[in-house]
Amino acid sequence: MATAQKKLKKELTINLGPQHPSTHGVLRLVLDLDGETVVKCTPHVGYLHRGTEKLGENSTYLSAMPLMDRLDYVSSMTNDVAYCLAVERLFGIMAPERAQYIRTIVSEMTRISSHILWLGTHALDIGAMTVFLYSFREREWILDLFEMLCGARLTVSYPRIGGVRNDVSQEFIDSLYKFTAEFPARILEYETLIDQNRIWLQRTKGIGVISAEEAINWGLSGPTLRGSGVTYDIRKHFPYDAYDKVDFDVPVGQHGDVYDRYRCRMEEMRQSIRIIRQCLEKLPRGPVMAPDAPKLTLPAKEKVLADMESMIHHFVLITKGPMTGQSGEVYSAIEAPKGELGIYFVSDGTGKPYRMRLRSPSFVHVSALPRLSEGALVADVIANIGSVDVVLGECDR
Amino acid sequence: MTFNELTKRIFMTEILKGMALTLKTMFTKPVTRQYPEEKREALPGFRGLHALVRKSDSSLRCVGCGLCAAICPSRCISIYTSEGVDHTKVVDRYEVEVLKCLFCGFCVEACPFGAVVLTEHFEYSDYSREALFMTKEKLLNNWDKFMAGKKGEQYFEKYWRPLAEDFGTPENQPVLKNRRAD
Numbered sequence: 001m002a003t004a005q006k007k008l009k010k011e012l013t014i015n016l017g018p019q020h021p022s023t024h025g026v027l028r029l030v031l032d033l034d035g036e037t038v039v040k041c042t043p044h045v046g047y048l049h050r051g052t053e054k055l056g057e058n059s060t061y062l063s064a065m066p067l068m069d070r071l072d073y074v075s076s077m078t079n080d081v082a083y084c085l086a087v088e089r090l091f092g093i094m095a096p097e098r099a100q101y102i103r104t105i106v107s108e109m110t111r112i113s114s115h116i117l118w119l120g121t122h123a124l125d126i127g128a129m130t131v132f133l134y135s136f137r138e139r140e141w142i143l144d145l146f147e148m149l150c151g152a153r154l155t156v157s158y159p160r161i162g163g164v165r166n167d168v169s170q171e172f173i174d175s176l177y178k179f180t181a182e183f184p185a186r187i188l189e190y191e192t193l194i195d196q197n198r199i200w201l202q203r204t205k206g207i208g209v210i211s212a213e214e215a216i217n218w219g220l221s222g223p224t225l226r227g228s229g230v231t232y233d234i235r236k237h238f239p240y241d242a243y244d245k246v247d248f249d250v251p252v253g254q255h256g257d258v259y260d261r262y263r264c265r266m267e268e269m270r271q272s273i274r275i276i277r278q279c280l281e282k283l284p285r286g287p288v289m290a291p292d293a294p295k296l297t298l299p300a301k302e303k304v305l306a307d308m309e310s311m312i313h314h315f316v317l318i319t320k321g322p323m324t325g326q327s328g329e330v331y332s333a334i335e336a337p338k339g340e341l342g343i344y345f346v347s348d349g350t351g352k353p354y355r356m357r358l359r360s361p362s363f364v365h366v367s368a369l370p371r372l373s374e375g376a377l378v379a380d381v382i383a384n385i386g387s388v389d390v391v392l393g394e395c396d397r
Numbered sequence: 398m399t400f401n402e403l404t405k406r407i408f409m410t411e412i413l414k415g416m417a418l419t420l421k422t423m424f425t426k427p428v429t430r431q432y433p434e435e436k437r438e439a440l441p442g443f444r445g446l447h448a449l450v451r452k453s454d455s456s457l458r459c460v461g462c463g464l465c466a467a468i469c470p471s472r473c474i475s476i477y478t479s480e481g482v483d484h485t486k487v488v489d490r491y492e493v494e495v496l497k498c499l500f501c502g503f504c505v506e507a508c509p510f511g512a513v514v515l516t517e518h519f520e521y522s523d524y525s526r527e528a529l530f531m532t533k534e535k536l537l538n539n540w541d542k543f544m545a546g547k548k549g550e551q552y553f554e555k556y557w558r559p560l561a562e563d564f565g566t567p568e569n570q571p572v573l574k575n576r577r578a579d
Binding site: 059060062063064065066067069070130134137140144147148150151152155157160163165166167168169170172173174177189192193194195196197198280281283285286287288289291297298299300301302303304305311314315318319 | 422442562
């Protein structure tokens with residue numbers, strides 16, 4: 001009898017993941033359980049480690065960009081924008097105004113598509129299946145728009161250092177405008193399904209509460225931080241691209257629980273639509289590639305075989321990378337859908353970065369999971385994983 | 398709890414609203430596609446299987462400069478050249494490991510001659526790795542099959558970037574019609 005009781009009191013250690021449908025990839029959490037209460041939660045990361053930083057250091061500034069697509073593979077456009085902005089800041093060039101507007105548009109489209117995917121999978125984890133089906137309907141629409149824009153749906157590689165790959169077509173502008181007109185009604189549909197639903201409320205309200213102060217101390221960013229009531233948004237505080245030329249609000253929550261983070265992301269989608277509409281209306285005419293940076297941008301194709309200087313630039317840029325001779329370092333961060341995505345470069349003047357370091361929001365958010373989950377139930381762990389919105393490609397890099 | 402809230406709680410209005418929405422959706426057209434039977438055309442400019450351009454005299458346009466292999470992030474292109482008659486460079490082998498390719502399209506941009514393209518073909522799964530190891534002949538066949546004629550010309554007009562117009566302001570640059578800013 002005594003041994004049986006001793007056995008019952010012992011904590012049960014279980015593995016959540018790395019092959020678990022609700023861990024959004026290959027996240028492994030080791031949970032020590034007392035009954036159904038989580039006593040200790042230990043995240044194990046690294047199952048998707050590909051050495052992106054080292055790969056980036058071994059390839060030129062130009063050819064490392066497709067690696068960025070594969071960090072946060074559901075919002076590849078913002079990763080590319082972050083990378084291009086970092087290189088542009090490092091070498092002190094600016095993308096032309098039209099390219100900046102286009103980048104803002106595509107970043108916000110990515111934000112919507114990332115949030116839609118988050119909403120669908122998060123709701124699916126918690127048990128609401130219909131939202132998943134509806135949200136993927138709209139995600140498909142955005143991916144079609146991306147395909148129309150650059151020929152790829154997920155791993156876009158669309159922005160370039162000093163601009164964007166190609167100009168937008170009239171067809172793209174018109175269909176995107178149509179999308180912005182119709183999408184707010186679709187957000188309402190999702191909200192009809194879950195916003196007031198009693199099961200949803202019980203699963204999300206008061207779960208995974210983190211105060212504003214603690215959220216800052218844990219280094220959270222993006223909607224996960226704003227759900228706790230901190231009005232920190234890089235788009236507002238350190239504007240890049242065309243964000244200082246458009247008008248938008250930063251939604252914040254009050255309680256810092258799963259429900260408030262959900263509300264934040266839903267409102268962000270509405271703000272994204274607002275930004276896209278303003279950008280489309282203001283979209284200036286002009287070049288889409290920086291004309292004053294011959295050492296960083298590929299020269300025009302007509303010139304390569306006609307102009308000696310362009311030909312040299314073309315060959316050197318592709319084989320050796322941008323030989324600017326400028327050394328220095330830069331930390332450049334953007335507001336990715338998941339949070340603050342920062343890239344730190346050290347340049348020694350050659351065509352390859354001396355050091356590349358990525359500050360990915362998902363990694364930081366995973367580190368906060370024990371704080372959110374300890375003391376909660378196993379079912380709440382699932383809600384927490386969903387609400388901090390991690391993508392393991394970005395977490396493990 | 399007010400009376401209103403109580404009635405909402407008892408009659409489960411929020412759940413009924415959600416059910417009404419799903420019921421309404423049941424009568425709309427399905428958005429799913431029965432894929433193998435029902436195919437969707439890839440949009441123009443889609444980055445699919447590789448091809449090497451065949452000139453009008455059916456010879457290879459590639460000169461073997463190796464820029465595509467230099468920029469390729471996954472290093473899936475290998476080119477072997479030799480010296481031909483009159484000291485010309487002859488491309489003996491041009492090989493693409495399609496399984497390693499990540500379809501960024503940088504090879505197309507790097508090529509100064511417009512000799513390599515990514516076609517819109519994406520259904521090329523096979524049982525062996527050898528079948529997806531593209532040799533020069535296979536790549537030329539891809540061109541004949543998917544891009545020859547008008548399609549190839551249009552591809553280079555639109556997707557062989559950057560062109561001079563990207564550095565300037567071309568006429569009729571697309572902007573939103575009837576916008577307020579003008």
